[in-house]
Structure formats: structure tokens, C-alpha cells
Amino acid sequence: MRAIGQPLLQFDELDSTNSYCKRCAVRLPHGAVVMARSQTSGRGRSGRAWTSPDAGLMFSVLLKEELPSPVQTLPLRCALGVREALAAYVDCGIKWPNDLIVDGKKLVGILCESGVCGAEAYAVCGIGINLDFGSAPRPVSYATDLRVLTGRVPDRMELARAAFSALDRVFASSWTALLPSYRAACVNLGRSVRLEDGREGTAEDLDETGRLLVRCEDGLVAVGAGECQVQGVYALGSGGGSDGTSVSSGL
Numbered sequence: 001m002r003a004i005g006q007p008l009l010q011f012d013e014l015d016s017t018n019s020y021c022k023r024c025a026v027r028l029p030h031g032a033v034v035m036a037r038s039q040t041s042g043r044g045r046s047g048r049a050w051t052s053p054d055a056g057l058m059f060s061v062l063l064k065e066e067l068p069s070p071v072q073t074l075p076l077r078c079a080l081g082v083r084e085a086l087a088a089y090v091d092c093g094i095k096w097p098n099d100l101i102v103d104g105k106k107l108v109g110i111l112c113e114s115g116v117c118g119a120e121a122y123a124v125c126g127i128g129i130n131l132d133f134g135s136a137p138r139p140v141s142y143a144t145d146l147r148v149l150t151g152r153v154p155d156r157m158e159l160a161r162a163a164f165s166a167l168d169r170v171f172a173s174s175w176t177a178l179l180p181s182y183r184a185a186c187v188n189l190g191r192s193v194r195l196e197d198g199r200e201g202t203a204e205d206l207d208e209t210g211r212l213l214v215r216c217e218d219g220l221v222a223v224g225a226g227e228c229q230v231q232g233v234y235a236l237g238s239g240g241g242s243d244g245t246s247v248s249s250g251l
């Protein structure tokens with residue numbers, strides 16, 4: 001099996017590394033990484049845009065042949081892997097399913113998408129790490145970057161290589177083996193959650209497919225990404241209330 005990042009395709013500008021990866025999924029091999037210094041149509045979850053004016057490390061990993069099982073854990077595995085790569089610089093929490101946050105602000109966004117080419121299923125894991133917004137406006141009030149958090153910007157390729165090898169490990173591990181580290185890093189456990197149907201409860205744990213187990217008045221409910229909103233994790237600037245962040249993923 002090829003390692004993540006072989007080959008590594010680098011561009012100054014793309015519409016979106018995820019979109020490029022999907023367009024080229026037929027001809028690119030398992031493990032290929034597509035990286036761009038800037039994106040003209042960077043995509044986030046729930047149809048949102050991802051803007052990062054030369055301020056980030058942005059790449060997408062193509063997985064074919066062997067997708068981690070169960071596949072719904074892919075976004076959570078990505079969060080764990082990138083968290084591990086960033087551990088040399090900063091200690092991140094994971095906002096279920098896959099945002100990395102520090103001091104209540106978002107440092108990393110992840111968009112996992114799936115597709116089919118021929119008879120083969122594939123997945124694209126898109127990762128955006130905020131390195132340094134400088135004087136550029138933050139895309140959302142609750143975004144942060146590594147410069148603000150650590151006073152320095154790591155070498156882009158060094159961080160990328162660390163992420164590739166951490167992703168290699170989390171893709172190859174069983175979810176059962178990863179779950180204790182995910183639990184320990186997950187900032188939602190013990191916090192309130194609003195389900196799509198209006199019920200509210202407290203996030204208690206995660207199950208074997210990466211769903212959030214929410215204790216509601218009428219019992220324990222397992223929710224997948226996109227079926228609930230986790231509350232009160234992001235520290236918002238003025239005008240903020242509940243973070244109300246949608247948590248859907250493409251998987």
C-alpha cells in the first residue's frame with residue numbers, strides 16, 4: 001500500500017483541492033495528495049465556503065482501494081491525525097466530528113467527501129489548517145491561526161509531512177484502538193447538543209461508528225454528523241450567541 005503523500009501534487013492556485021482530487025480520482029492513485037497555496041472556491045461543510053488568503057496549509061488526500069472501516073469514522077480519524085501532527089506546536093481539542101479548536105477558536109477545518117469511479121468507491125479528505133491570517137480579515141469571528149497561538153508559523157512542508165505520516169497511522173488503525181484518544185480530545189463530551197428534531201441532551205460518548213451518543217430525556221440517542229448541532233464550543237466575538245455550527249460532513 002502506498003503511503004499518504006505519494007505522489008504529492010502542488011499548485012499555486014486551484015479552485016478547490018477537494019474538487020481537483022474528485023475530478024482526477026480515476027487517474028490518481030491511492031494516497032495521492034493535492035495541495036494548493038490558495039483556492040478560488042475552497043469548500044467547507046454544509047455548502048459553506050472556506051476562505052484562506054494564502055494563510056493556510058490546504059490539501060486533500062485521495063483514498064481508494066482500502067477505505068478505513070467503518071467509513072463514517074474517516075472525518076474523526078482525520079481530526080485525530082492532524083491533531084497529532086500539530087501537537088509539536090499546540091494542543092488542540094476536537095469539536096465533534098472533526099474541527100480542531102484551541103481556546104474556543106477554530107484552527108483546522110476538515111471536509112471529507114465520497115464518490116465512485118467505475119466500480120471503485122473513493123474518499124477525499126480535505127484539510128485546511130490556518131497558519132497566519134496576518135492583517136487579512138478572519139473568515140469567521142471564531143477562527144484562529146498558528147501565528148496567533150504560538151507566535152510563529154511552522155514550515156509548511158514540515159507540517160504537511162508530519163500530517164501525512166500521522167494520517168497514515170490513523171487510517172491503518174482500528175477505530176476501537178483510536179477511540180480512547182478521540183474521546184480524550186473531544187471537547188463536546190459532557191456538553192449540550194440540540195438534535196435536528198428539536199430535542200436537547202448532553203453528549204455522553206461516541207459509538208463504534210463515530211456517532212455521538214446523546215443523553216436525552218427519553219434515553220440515549222446516537223446521532224451522525226449533520227443530525228445535530230453542538231452548542232457552546234466556539235468562543236464568539238461580539239454579536240455571538242450559541243455557536244450554532246452545523247456539523248454535517250460529506251460522508
Ligand code: BTN
Nearest residue numbers: 016042043044045109110126128
Ligand atoms: C469546514 O470546516 O467547513 C471544512 C473546511 C475544509 C477546508 C479544506 S481546505 C482544503 C480542502 N479543499 C477544499 O475546498 N476544502 C478543504
